[in-house]
Amino acid sequence: MDLCAASGFGQFAMVAGAHFLALLSPGPDFFLVVRSSLVLGVRRAAAVCLGIALGNGVFIGAALAGLAATRASQGVLVLLQWGGCLYLAWLGWRLLSASGETALPEAGGQPPPGGGCAAQLVSGFLSAVLNPKNALFYASLFSVLAGNGTPAAAQFGYGLWMFAMVFGWDLLVAWGVRRPPVRARFARSVRGVERATGLVLWGIALWVAAAALQAARS
Template identity: 50%
Template sequence: MQDFLLIAGAHFLALLSPGPDFFLVARSSLAHGWRGASGACIGIALANAVFIVAAFGGLSVLRAGSTAFLVVQLAGCAYLFYLGWLFLRHAGTSSLDATPDTGKAHWRSGLAMGFVSAILNPKNALFYVSLATVLASRQTSTGAMTAYGAWMVLAVLAWDMAVALAIGSAALRQRFARALPLLERLSGAMLIVLSVALLANVVHQ
């Protein structure tokens, strides 16, 4: 129980820290409602599941300093910059209709964007590898690690869906109708700043 509380607590604090995934879910929710953003939420959860399986399975290819980790960092920089540019480019073109777009094409697009956003976030890799190292040092059983991994995937999905539900409600979306272009520009700028900061960190390593 003590190990579970440690893992769950650390994971929840990590979820509270806004990152690229948060901005993606928030923007999708405002533009398309919570149903439209659910694809992005599931994509993010699936990417986290990949990291958890890799880290808890003992794979070390994404450890800090490795070539694979450097590739992920550079790809993450490029994708964050691209995502920020998309937000800036399309700011003001999203329509907050009473019946938001929840079609399969948009949902699949959100799923892909959510997965790529999370899988190219090197902080996710470092976080789960760190947790796996802690659990390994405590000689945690395979069954317990499987349960912890499943819990974290569900926690990521639940948190992102909660964000989508809170931001994507019809009343809130209509209230933010005029502010959406500004919010999209701010989100785009923030993503670009994150990409530049990440690149600077890679260069100075």
């Protein structure tokens, strides 16, 4: 299958799958949602989830706006694609080479001061918007879409889908980790998910490199 020529549903499945696998890899946002749910309850954890989704939305909007402004410059798009390729390969290596166990926070513990829904929303937003990995991930992904000539309307649709998936997945995590069997399963499978995600990110990096080479030849 020619990944560079993927379009329509095939392209959507690729983008949605890559984004979802990135969501599966635990990071600061994931652990913030887990801790908020275990310590403060699902209701206030939902505010954290919304804040994280809004933070991701900032980067999605910035990627769309920035790439729309540079669409006329093929050289800029190629540069962004190579930068994204290197970043994704590096991130995949970090996930594959990580050693040790990733521990989930304890179910008990002293609740932090404050803890209202507004404070939790701000906490989630800051966690997402101050994470440079989010900015680089979306810039990399949308640079590939722009380089492949994906229409702006389709890119906007992908952005809405990603926003909804971030919010929905984090809500599911917040609800699920309070169930003892699910919490135990998360604790056992975290490293496996990280390694699988690392391999997928390497695959995406190869896809990005192929797209950049194709753009350089045209």
